[in-house]
Amino acid sequence: MRSYPIFIGDGLLTDRALLERLLPQRNLLVVTNGTVAKLHLAALVRGLGERTIATHSIPDGEEFKNLDTLNTIFDALADAKLHRDAAIVALGGGVVGDVAGFAAASYQRGIAYVQVPTTLLAQVDSAVGGKTGVNHRAGKNLIGAFHQPSGVLTDIATLRTLPARELRAGLAEVIKYGLMGDAQFLDWLEGSLDQLLRCQSAALEYAVRRSCEIKALLVAADEREQGARALLNLGHTFGHAIESATGYREWLHGEAVAVGLLMAADLSARLGWLAEADVQRVRALLQRASLPTSAPRVGTARALEFMTMDKKVKGGQLRLVLLPRLGAAQVSSDFDAGQLRATLQEFVGP
Amino acid sequence: MRSYPIFIGDGLLTDRALLERLLPQRNLLVVTNGTVAKLHLAALVRGLGERTIATHSIPDGEEFKNLDTLNTIFDALADAKLHRDAAIVALGGGVVGDVAGFAAASYQRGIAYVQVPTTLLAQVDSAVGGKTGVNHRAGKNLIGAFHQPSGVLTDIATLRTLPARELRAGLAEVIKYGLMGDAQFLDWLEGSLDQLLRCQSAALEYAVRRSCEIKALLVAADEREQGARALLNLGHTFGHAIESATGYREWLHGEAVAVGLLMAADLSARLGWLAEADVQRVRALLQRASLPTSAPRVGTARALEFMTMDKKVKGGQLRLVLLPRLGAAQVSSDFDAGQLRATLQEFVGP
Numbered sequence: 073m074r075s076y077p078i079f080i081g082d083g084l085l086t087d088r089a090l091l092e093r094l095l096p097q098r099n100l101l102v103v104t105n106g107t108v109a110k111l112h113l114a115a116l117v118r119g120l121g122e123r124t125i126a127t128h129s130i131p132d133g134e135e136f137k138n139l140d141t142l143n144t145i146f147d148a149l150a151d152a153k154l155h156r157d158a159a160i161v162a163l164g165g166g167v168v169g170d171v172a173g174f175a176a177a178s179y180q181r182g183i184a185y186v187q188v189p190t191t192l193l194a195q196v197d198s199a200v201g202g203k204t205g206v207n208h209r210a211g212k213n214l215i216g217a218f219h220q221p222s223g224v225l226t227d228i229a230t231l232r233t234l235p236a237r238e239l240r241a242g243l244a245e246v247i248k249y250g251l252m253g254d255a256q257f258l259d260w261l262e263g264s265l266d267q268l269l270r271c272q273s274a275a276l277e278y279a280v281r282r283s284c285e286i287k288a289l290l291v292a293a294d295e296r297e298q299g300a301r302a303l304l305n306l307g308h309t310f311g312h313a314i315e316s317a318t319g320y321r322e323w324l325h326g327e328a329v330a331v332g333l334l335m336a337a338d339l340s341a342r343l344g345w346l347a348e349a350d351v352q353r354v355r356a357l358l359q360r361a362s363l364p365t366s367a368p369r370v371g372t373a374r375a376l377e378f379m380t381m382d383k384k385v386k387g388g389q390l391r392l393v394l395l396p397r398l399g400a401a402q403v404s405s406d407f408d409a410g411q412l413r414a415t416l417q418e419f420v421g422p
Numbered sequence: 423m424r425s426y427p428i429f430i431g432d433g434l435l436t437d438r439a440l441l442e443r444l445l446p447q448r449n450l451l452v453v454t455n456g457t458v459a460k461l462h463l464a465a466l467v468r469g470l471g472e473r474t475i476a477t478h479s480i481p482d483g484e485e486f487k488n489l490d491t492l493n494t495i496f497d498a499l500a501d502a503k504l505h506r507d508a509a510i511v512a513l514g515g516g517v518v519g520d521v522a523g524f525a526a527a528s529y530q531r532g533i534a535y536v537q538v539p540t541t542l543l544a545q546v547d548s549a550v551g552g553k554t555g556v557n558h559r560a561g562k563n564l565i566g567a568f569h570q571p572s573g574v575l576t577d578i579a580t581l582r583t584l585p586a587r588e589l590r591a592g593l594a595e596v597i598k599y600g601l602m603g604d605a606q607f608l609d610w611l612e613g614s615l616d617q618l619l620r621c622q623s624a625a626l627e628y629a630v631r632r633s634c635e636i637k638a639l640l641v642a643a644d645e646r647e648q649g650a651r652a653l654l655n656l657g658h659t660f661g662h663a664i665e666s667a668t669g670y671r672e673w674l675h676g677e678a679v680a681v682g683l684l685m686a687a688d689l690s691a692r693l694g695w696l697a698e699a700d701v702q703r704v705r706a707l708l709q710r711a712s713l714p715t716s717a718p719r720v721g722t723a724r725a726l727e728f729m730t731m732d733k734k735v736k737g738g739q740l741r742l743v744l745l746p747r748l749g750a751a752q753v754s755s756d757f758d759a760g761q762l763r764a765t766l767q768e769f770v771g772p
Contacts, residue, residue: 139493146489150560153731178528181555181566205531210500216531217567381503 078200078224078288080281082273085112085188085227086119094186094223097159099124101149103172104163105132108190111233116163116188126152130171135321137167137207139215145175159184159222165191165238166198166325170213173204177219187221190230192242192276193326196249196283199224201291201301211381212312226284228276241326243268243361244307246279248333251354252306253286255399265360303401306393307332313378314420317370330363331419339415340395343407350398369421372413427573428550428638430631432623434577435462435538436469444536444573447509449474451499453522454513455482458540461583466513466538476502480521485671487517487557489565495525509534509572515541515588516548516675520566523554527569537571540580542592542626543676546599546633549574551641551651561731562662576634578626591676593618593711594657596629598683601704602656603636605749615710653751656743657682663728664770667720680713681769689765690745693757700748719771722763 077094084090100120104113106129117125128148130141149158162172162185169187176185189199205216231239246268250258260278261268267275293300311332315323337354340346358365380390390412391405427444434440450470454463456479467475478498480491499508512522512535519537526535539549555566581589596618600608610628611618617625640650661682665673687704690696708715730740740762741755 139489139496143489146558146565150558150564150731178555178565178567180564181553181568203531205528208496208500214500214530215496215528217528218531381500 076223080226082228085115091119099158102127102161108164156180163188166194177217184222187224195226195280197245241324244326244330249283249286252401302403306401310335313375316378331367342411345396367419372416375420430576432578435465441469449508452477452511458514506530513538516544527567534572537574545576545630547595591674594676594680599633599636602751652753660685663725666728681717692761695746717769722766725770
């Protein structure tokens with residue numbers, strides 16, 4: 073796997089020397105959305121200096137992460153007459169990063185791109201690891217490519233303009249890293265949650281850095297998701313089912329993941345892996361972050377249908393990431409259908 | 423680069439042991455088109471034996487090699503509830519292979535696929551090398567992925583059901599291999615053309631095998647088309663311009679390549695690389711194969727516009743594959759605009 077640098081800091085968006093190093097290409101397409109463009113595009117373009125820069129805005133929201141939106145990026149690339157020596161800059165959240173990354177993977181069978189994530193969720197998750205793609209009516213991220221960026225530029229300053237709900241949704245992924253990979257980081261999060269919610273710079277920077285480290289380690293060991301990388305999906309198979317069942321509209325990804333984390337903890341407790349007190353600790357942390365701890369009543373059958381459509385199914389056998397203890401995760405199909413049903417019925421109804 | 427086997431023979435489509443070896447997967451989607459399905463689908467399904475096999479037909483013709491058609495394959499994959507452990511079988515010509523291969527590259531970020539090319543063009547070109555993709559209004563194959571098949575199964579018998587015009591178009595690519603890579607193969611082609619046009623089995627098998635060898639050697643050295651692989655584009659930058667300017671409708675790809683080969687020879691002669699007698703030798707061989715040796719009058723400016731949109735442009739500098747002598751090719755930008763214009767004006771008009 074090709075490695076690439078991740079820069080994390082306060083004010084990097086206008087760091088001209090860093091941008092020049094990350095993006096030697098003279099022809100760029102910046103893909104962003106209207107909201108982010110208003111806040112950060114001018115600063116980035118200033119930071120990029122003398123180049124030929126085209127920009128293209130895509131609509132904001134997970135429901136626009138689809139092939140039609142992807143096609144508008146192909147149109148923009150072709151209209152700007154960009155060739156293989158050009159690069160894409162993805163300025164925005166996870167939707168912008170995933171779709172723009174897939175456009176970079178597919179345009180002329182692959183051009184360079186740089187991620188400039190502006191949401192906490194994207195900074196700790198989607199911008200790292202090279203997964204790109206779009207949704208399909210049959211499932212989230214069903215279509216895509218593994219395509220590593222040339223680099224990731226994470227400006228903590230962009231989080232100060234982020235709506236509080238989105239910051240909290242991003243914290244769900246940060247909490248996931250503690251739960252699945254690092255009990256000490258989980259302790260730190262419990263102690264630092266108030267600073268994080270107040271956007272305290274040093275706390276955010278550490279939370280993003282530690283999350284990226286945990287993710288990068290697993291991704292490096294396993295770029296194509298055959299083994300260790302699957303652990304990153306803690307809470308996600310449940311979460312994806314909630315998002316799919318609600319059409320990607322009502323719930324932010326991080327909010328769905330938050331409930332998914334609690335559902336994974338709940339099922340782990342039913343297996344005797346976690347104590348009930350561990351589950352309550354997860355619930356309490358999510359509640360302090362004002363994250364949801366109950367799911368919409370989409371029904372067990374419907375949730376199961378979306379879960380078995382998930383990419384993590386192998387040979388018809390549903391495999392879930394569960395918690396042997398807080399701070400360690402394991403892929404398992406070692407639960408019976410009744411235990412899974414009990415968790416689903418409690419959270420999404422019969 | 424991952425290597426994969428290419429099997430070439432008469433009657434392989436129903437070779438159950440070979441198919442089992444190439445396709446261990448139990449869940450398959452066969453992508454084909456209506457014409458090919460009528461001729462060969464039943465035989466292939468028999469050869470595949472006991473499996474869960476879904477089939478999906480896409481419309482026939484280069485103009486349907488687009489994102490909309492690709493999306494119908496994603497729909498078929500999702501409808502069949504196929505997961506990462508499934509495989510796609512591409513049964514058909516270059517359009518089927520390219521679109522189905524791109525679907526395999528992108529569905530769930532990459533599943534296995536096997537090429538079963540049923541046209542001469544696909545057997546000697548598109549089915550080998552792992553290039554997949556679709557066209558965009560701005561250019562041919564502008565969107566796609568490098569995704570190697572698990573294997574290629576080439577049944578010479580399918581060529582006996584191929585319309586004569588398509589067989590001849592495929593011969594243009596075969597002639598290309600002689601021109602760019604092997605003077606002795608070019609001699610053999612001149613001596614064996616009548617047997618090839620009569621679909622004589624041994625001649626076809628040798629022509630396909632030798633073409634695949636020449637291509638595989640260059641591709642293995644250079645999967646991502648930075649260097650040697652570019653030589654395979656002999657005649658293609660000219661040919662693509664003709665296809666683009668005529669909307670991919672009137673001309674078969676191989677027919678456009680045939681004229682493109684002659685244009686490359688013509689420009690090579692203007693550079694003093696080839697003798698006029700060499701150009702006439704190329705023209706004579708194409709004419710014996712009933713391939714076109716003159717282009718539609720799309721105009722020099724329009725042709726140039728499509729040529730500079732081509733993926734082979736680097737840093738704004740048009741690079742073409744030209745012939746230092748018959749049997750050897752070289753990527754060059756070492757021609758002046760006047761020489762290129764002279765060739766274009768002769769073939770496509772002022």
